[in-house]
Amino acid sequence: xxxxxxxxxxxxxxxxxxxxxxxxxxxxxxxxxxxxxxxxxxxxxxxxxxxxxxxxxxxxxxxxxxxxxxxxxxxxxxxxxxxxxxxxxxxxxxxxxxxxxxxxxxxxxxxxxxxxxxxxxxxxxxxxxxxxxxxxxxxxxxxxxxxxxxxxxxxxxxxxxxxxxxxxxxxxxxxxxxxxxxxxxxxxxxxxxxxxxxxxxxxxxxxxx
Amino acid sequence: xxxxxxxxxxxxxxxxxxxxxxxxxxxxxxxxxxxxxxxxxxxxxxxxxxxxxxxxxxxxxxxxxxxxxxxxxxxxxxxxxxxxxxxxxxxxxxxxxxxxxxxxxxxxxxxxxxxxxxxxxxxxxxxxxxxxxxxxxxxxxxxxxxxxxxxxxxxxxxxxxxxxxxxxxxxxxxxxxxxxxxxxxxxxxxxxxxxxxxxxxxxxxxxxx
Numbered sequence: 001x002x003x004x005x006x007x008x009x010x011x012x013x014x015x016x017x018x019x020x021x022x023x024x025x026x027x028x029x030x031x032x033x034x035x036x037x038x039x040x041x042x043x044x045x046x047x048x049x050x051x052x053x054x055x056x057x058x059x060x061x062x063x064x065x066x067x068x069x070x071x072x073x074x075x076x077x078x079x080x081x082x083x084x085x086x087x088x089x090x091x092x093x094x095x096x097x098x099x100x101x102x103x104x105x106x107x108x109x110x111x112x113x114x115x116x117x118x119x120x121x122x123x124x125x126x127x128x129x130x131x132x133x134x135x136x137x138x139x140x141x142x143x144x145x146x147x148x149x150x151x152x153x154x155x156x157x158x159x160x161x162x163x164x165x166x167x168x169x170x171x172x173x174x175x176x177x178x179x180x181x182x183x184x185x186x187x188x189x190x191x192x193x194x195x196x197x198x199x200x201x202x203x204x205x206x207x208x209x
Numbered sequence: 210x211x212x213x214x215x216x217x218x219x220x221x222x223x224x225x226x227x228x229x230x231x232x233x234x235x236x237x238x239x240x241x242x243x244x245x246x247x248x249x250x251x252x253x254x255x256x257x258x259x260x261x262x263x264x265x266x267x268x269x270x271x272x273x274x275x276x277x278x279x280x281x282x283x284x285x286x287x288x289x290x291x292x293x294x295x296x297x298x299x300x301x302x303x304x305x306x307x308x309x310x311x312x313x314x315x316x317x318x319x320x321x322x323x324x325x326x327x328x329x330x331x332x333x334x335x336x337x338x339x340x341x342x343x344x345x346x347x348x349x350x351x352x353x354x355x356x357x358x359x360x361x362x363x364x365x366x367x368x369x370x371x372x373x374x375x376x377x378x379x380x381x382x383x384x385x386x387x388x389x390x391x392x393x394x395x396x397x398x399x400x401x402x403x404x405x406x407x408x409x410x411x412x413x414x415x416x417x418x
Contacts, residue, residue, distance in 0.1 A: 032328065034244030111327050117381050118323040119241065128387035135386060155402065157390055161378035162406050169370040172326050177344060178337035181366055193364065197371050197414060204413030205406060 017055045019045045025066045029108035032115055033063055033122040063122050067130045070109045075133040077102050082137075088145030092206065095141055096198055099134075100167040104185050110171035138164060142206070151206040163201050170194050226264045228254045234275045238320035242272055242331040272331050276339045279318045284342040286311050291346075297354030301415065304350055305407055308343075309376040313394050319380035347373060351415070360415040372410050379403050 023044035027036045038059055042049045056062040081098035085091040103110040116123065116131070123129055138156055145151030174185045183190050232253035236245045247268055251258045265271040290307035294300040312319040325332065325340070332338055347365055354360030383394045392399050 029327075030329065032241055032243055034241055114323065114327040117378060117385055118238075118320050118327065120239065120385075126387070127385045128390075132387065135390070154406070157382070157386060157392070158379075158403055158406050160386075161382055162375040162403065162410060163371075165375060165378040166371040169326060169374040170367075173366070173370055176326055176329075176336045177366060177369075178335070178341065181337075181344070183366070194367055194371065197363070197367050200413055201371060201410050204409055 020052055024062050025108045029111035071130040071133055074102050088150040091141045103167050103171045107171050110168050114168050114172050152208040163205055229261055233271050234317045238317035241324055280339040280342055283311050297359040300350045312376050312380045316380050319377050323377050323381050361417040368414055372414055
């Protein structure tokens with residue numbers, strides 16, 4: 001009997017773990033690391049605090065799992081979208097599009113990354129423990145473009161700060177600029193307009209003079 | 210005697226208020242609104258908590274004073290830098306330069322604005338109570354440029370998210386991208402490179418096709 005029940009119990013455990021991660025992502029996004037409480041995560045999932053601790057020993061471990069999942073998912077999503085692109089500009093555009101679409105569809109991730117840039121706290125000694133994959137992705141594309149002469153010499157980090165980061169503001173600012181300026185980042189017309197601007201900026205940033 | 214001592218006492222009070230605001234800006238920038246404590250601000254100034262409460266009734270009021278001061282200072286700084294510019298592109302570039310220089314020189318302000326975009330909390334019902342001046346500044350310049358045909362039709366908020374916001378990432382990310390990518394936002398060569406990119410992006414964003 002044990003051999004039959006074991007997989008079911010395992011599946012239940014996985015579902016609980018997944019539900020905890022989803023609730024935690026929402027709460028870390030809304031409240032920030034410092035103000036987020038395991039009790040609130042437990043309540044959102046409909047379990048008791050000790051059930052969280054069974055899966056994640058503490059707030060730091062839970063936060064780490066959330067941030068790790070965000071960047072692993074974003075990396076996988078971007079890898080699929082850039083794989084078919086042969087030239088440097090196509091790869092860069094596909095990467096920026098992938099990040100934009102990923103963040104629009106997962107605004108809690110955008111808010112957590114936005115916080116990560118302001119916060120020294122949660123990632124302490126290694127701020128890029130999980131975001132390293134995203135930075136390495138854009139660095140590889142920019143380096144290949146510069147090396148082949150398709151791009152002018154440009155620091156990848158300047159491109160991250162000046163162009164790629166805009167997707168975070170676009171997603172986070174929908175309700176943060178006052179009622180008269182409110183917009184829905186997922187609205188298709190709004191998104192198409194912003195995407196066209198990002199493409200225009202990316203070309204301007206890397207095109208040799 | 211009172212008439213002589215009164216101004217001195219007044220000046221001391223103003224100096225204390227200024228010292229509280231400066232310490233609070235640093236602590237709100239580092240810890241965020243939720244985690245910031247009046248006790249820490251008092252300790253940083255070298256006074257006791259009740260002395261803060263004499264000037265600012267509570268954390269919300271203290272935070273409001275900090276945010277109000279940031280945006281009032283930024284607006285005044287930008288007004289001076291844009292005043293001499295006659296054409297739309299000159300005014301836009303001067304505004305973006307002014308914001309970049311202001312934030313590089315006051316990184317605590319950059320961090321607080323970065324948090325403001327992620328946080329719904331501190332500004333509650335009116336997220337643009339204090340940032341309205343900055344948004345109105347760029348909207349006026351973009352509208353004038355579009356109206357005269359100097360700029361293509363572009364939504365000012367897209368320009369805010371895609372171009373102007375980059376200054377926040379540039380200032381906040383100096384130590385947030387890992388040791389191998391660390392840079393000093395105030396370094397003159399680094400800043401000149403980033404500024405040139407911002408100018409290039411601004412031109413690309415608004416230049417009619």
